Amino acid sequence: MASDSRSAQTPSRVTSLRAQGFRNLESLAFEPGSHFNVIHGDNGAGKSNLLEAIYYLGALKSFRGAKTDDLVALDSEQAWLEGKLEGGPAPHNLRIEIGRSQRRRLQLDGKRPRSSSIWHQTVRMVLFHPGDLVLAAGAPDRRRAFVDRMLEQMDPIYSSTLTRYEKALRSRNRLLKDERTDLRSVRAYDAILSKAGAVIAQARERLIEDLAPRVERAFSDVFAGDTPLGVRYLPRVEPKEEAIAEALERSFDKDRARGFTAEGPHADDLELQLHDVGARHHGSQGQHRTIVLALKTAELDLLSERTKMVPILLLDDVSSELDRSRNRRFFEVLSHAGGQVFLTTTHPEFILLEDDRVDFHVEDGRVTRGSSCP
Ligand SMILES: Nc1ncnc2c1ncn2[C@@H]1O[C@H](COP(=O)(O)OP(=O)(O)O)[C@@H](O)[C@H]1O
Ligand SMILES: [Mg+2]
Structure with a gap:
């Protein structure tokens, strides 16, 4: 991840994500840290759903190939996501509304973007998930x-x-x-x-x-x-x-x-x-x-x-994919990454990152800021 021209690169960061009616996430007010964000919780808690919400904010699609109807909470008719993005020449406010029987509505800084390509130029993300x-x-x-x-x-x-x-x-x-x-x-x-x-x-x-x-x-x-x-x-x-x-x-x-x-x-x-x-x-x-x-x-x-601009990096369940020594070497490489990173895991102790790390716990779709050793 090292690059000679790193000094000229600005990290792109989500500073706030709010969501309502998205998958199993309870009305979400998520304020991630600027570097490493470790999202832990049991299987089925909603970790990948949270990552999917962040990814949707950038890619305007689900990384699991889900249709709108699958993304909207079972007991809701519609969902919205609101994100604040920093790091570029100016901060941006992003808002997405999706519903079972409505067209998707996008707002970039309060206005409808002229094309989805403008959106993709604004929020850049790189994702790894097991399906990859x-x-x-x-x-x-x-x-x-x-x-x-x-x-x-x-x-x-x-x-x-x-x-x-x-x-x-x-x-x-x-x-x-x-x-x-x-x-x-x-x-x-x-x-x-x-x-x-x-x-x-x-x-x-x-x-x-x-x-x-x-x-x-x-x-x-x-x-x-x-x-x-x-x-x-x-x-x-x-x-x-x-x-x-x-x-x-x-x-x-x-x-x-x-x-x-x-x-x-x-x-x-x-x-x-x-x-x-x-x-x-x-x-x-x-x-x-x-x-x-x-x-x-x-x-x-x-x-x-x-x-x-350094894109936001999303890693879904990366550690369960690697043996111990490769896990260690991967985090050695990752620790040099300059941008904002989100990682989900059932085992926060496998995430071998120490500096600049914020941990979040997810349980039944509720996200709380908390230590890595609950
Ligand atoms: N549209 C939806 N509405 C409500 N719950 C959902 C929806 N889609 C998925 N879920 C629930 O989300 C949970 C899975 O969350 P997920 O983020 O994949 O778990 P994990 O923490 O293991 O990554 C399951 O309990 C599933 O039933
Ligand atoms: Mg998952």
């Missing part, structure tokens, strides 16, 4: 989503280009499935796919060039074995407009037969190799966990450097 194991062990779409979310937090143009690309891809695929389609109308999408696709692929290429050495270093810091991790961008097609156009043309007959578009950056991957074999199928569970933590550590580092 699929980043190392799962299909390429998870790794693409990881890379895309990072780029979306850095670059509003990337966000809008990706939306344009995905929309065109959906339309092209819909037409490909329809046998009555005029083939020219399918091909009409090729220009936008190759143009937007090249912008996306080139941004991914540049990002991964910077990201890869950081992931590899973080992996060896925490894993400390003799197994090196290799990280590389694996574009489906060479990241150039002409190359994508050619690939679309070449596979057109196959696309028609299969009913979907095979070529383009929507089939890219972030290659992860342990000792030159694919980590996805060959890594152990422990190696997968360490890879995911290394990816997140590198994400935090790179986002801090590129945006000059």
